[in-house]
Amino acid sequence: MDRNQLIKWIKAPGKMGQKYSLHVVYFCTGCGIIEIPPSITARWDAERFGVMPVATPRQANLFLITGYVSVKTLKSIIRTYEQMPEPKFTVGFGSCPINGGMYWDSYNTIKHLDKYIPVDGWIAGCMPRPEAVFVAVTHLWTLIDKDMADGYKKYRKNYKYYRANQEKLYGKMEWPPLFPIEDKKGSSP
Amino acid sequence: MNIIWMIFLPIIAFIIGIFFLGLSRKIMARIHWRYGPPVTQPIIDIIRSFSQRSVSHGILFNLGIVFSIAGSIVVVLFLPFGKICPLSGSGGLLVILYLMLLAPLGIALSGGEAANPNISIGISRKFILALGYEIPMLFILLSLMTYYKTISIVEIVEAQQNMGWSIISLPLLLSGISYLLVLPAIMGIRPFEVVGAPQEISSGPMAEYGGQFLALATVEHAFSLFIGIALFVNLFLGGSGDILVPVENFLTSAGLGCIVSFLTGLAFSLKMLVVFVICLFINAVYPRLRIEQAIRYLWRWPTLFAFAGLVIVLIVGR
Numbered sequence: 301m302d303r304n305q306l307i308k309w310i311k312a313p314g315k316m317g318q319k320y321s322l323h324v325v326y327f328c329t330g331c332g333i334i335e336i337p338p339s340i341t342a343r344w345d346a347e348r349f350g351v352m353p354v355a356t357p358r359q360a361n362l363f364l365i366t367g368y369v370s371v372k373t374l375k376s377i378i379r380t381y382e383q384m385p386e387p388k389f390t391v392g393f394g395s396c397p398i399n400g401g402m403y404w405d406s407y408n409t410i411k412h413l414d415k416y417i418p419v420d421g422w423i424a425g426c427m428p429r430p431e432a433v434f435v436a437v438t439h440l441w442t443l444i445d446k447d448m449a450d451g452y453k454k455y456r457k458n459y460k461y462y463r464a465n466q467e468k469l470y471g472k473m474e475w476p477p478l479f480p481i482e483d484k485k486g487s488s489p
Numbered sequence: 490m491n492i493i494w495m496i497f498l499p500i501i502a503f504i505i506g507i508f509f510l511g512l513s514r515k516i517m518a519r520i521h522w523r524y525g526p527p528v529t530q531p532i533i534d535i536i537r538s539f540s541q542r543s544v545s546h547g548i549l550f551n552l553g554i555v556f557s558i559a560g561s562i563v564v565v566l567f568l569p570f571g572k573i574c575p576l577s578g579s580g581g582l583l584v585i586l587y588l589m590l591l592a593p594l595g596i597a598l599s600g601g602e603a604a605n606p607n608i609s610i611g612i613s614r615k616f617i618l619a620l621g622y623e624i625p626m627l628f629i630l631l632s633l634m635t636y637y638k639t640i641s642i643v644e645i646v647e648a649q650q651n652m653g654w655s656i657i658s659l660p661l662l663l664s665g666i667s668y669l670l671v672l673p674a675i676m677g678i679r680p681f682e683v684v685g686a687p688q689e690i691s692s693g694p695m696a697e698y699g700g701q702f703l704a705l706a707t708v709e710h711a712f713s714l715f716i717g718i719a720l721f722v723n724l725f726l727g728g729s730g731d732i733l734v735p736v737e738n739f740l741t742s743a744g745l746g747c748i749v750s751f752l753t754g755l756a757f758s759l760k761m762l763v764v765f766v767i768c769l770f771i772n773a774v775y776p777r778l779r780i781e782q783a784i785r786y787l788w789r790w791p792t793l794f795a796f797a798g799l800v801i802v803l804i805v806g807r
Contacts, residue, residue, distance in 0.1 A: 303527065314540030321530070321537040326687075345523040347514070350530060355687035358699030361541065385541040385699040 320350040330367020339430035357383040368396035369410040418451030506711025543700020553599025560591025561712035571729040571753030581641040603697035611693020621787035628795035632802040646728035656725040663798035670791040676717040679772040729753035
């Protein structure tokens, strides 16, 4: 943890700020949210890493997809993700967002979350323990350091691809595109 | 000299306010038996917010938050900080009472532009709460003005250095107790955290703030913390303090005026720290009231005490 190294703060204040002030959206998609209360309260205390839950997506920069993603929830997830200010990071929590998990043959569960929004990292397990959240956070720090947590840039660059996937699922979307969709064909990231 | 203090005093107020914000998170964590974030965490949050791309909802949305910070800075200039008070010659308590409503008004203007229902609920709660604590507050200030026969806050502070703190002088005791009872409501901490309740209304007026707006809102929060506590310390705990008077006289006669302002500022900050930590303990213990419960409480005991205090001051006099 290089939180107290002043030279790094002077060199890249924005990057260091994003590393040590990860504010998480309150958004429970599935059963995985049950691991979040112990990890933010007295037992595991996520606040010492600067990880704090906030109530609105506008104030947040980390989005934990906790648990399985149903088709209905995905709509809210996309809206919440688009409301967050850039730079923003997404972490899939549990095995369900990765490949459907135990809902692998469900007609109503999203098996490939990263076709709809970009995901910077995954935490495997069913359930992952609160320690796994901290491992993910420290791993996210190294990714931010190396500029590899660039999901939001991918979303902007390949917005046409993501929007097409979303529209394939929902038909006509209720809200206008976040970014102007260019004419050139969007490619898979 | 006044001009220099006009620039430096808001900076000092900001540093003290942001330190208190960080300290509050650390102390709350220790009360929960957690390790807690570092004291510098609010500064880290501000840097992070400034580095984020934010969404604006219109011109009034941008200007309202600036208006709110400007209102807070003006109040800071009217409050004596130790021996320093750049705008001591003008206004007094009435101006402070009037200007203290500018900060929530700016937030309300800004939030109204964003048209989020949570913000509307938060703003209406803020003004209902202000209605709740302004009535005992007016009684308290009236009894102070009657007792000291002045409306100038600087003269009230000076009078306390000769006559002892207001809160231990007998006619003002009830007013002091009443002020202590409404202090959490003025600062908006936990029994009265109805305005920015994150779990109920998505942090209320702050719901649409992201990026730079969130950073500015945090700065405004730091200022409002400073103002809430500094007003109490000035009115009831004797400003920078009467213990320091002989030291001050000695140093002033030796021609070391700047050390005097530093020492008085330090004493003032220490008193603020004590009041703030007491408020934090209240914040840690109590759950949140509903808005109508808060109003029922504020209009019952604090108002009763403040009114009784005013009657006593009017009868006893000076």
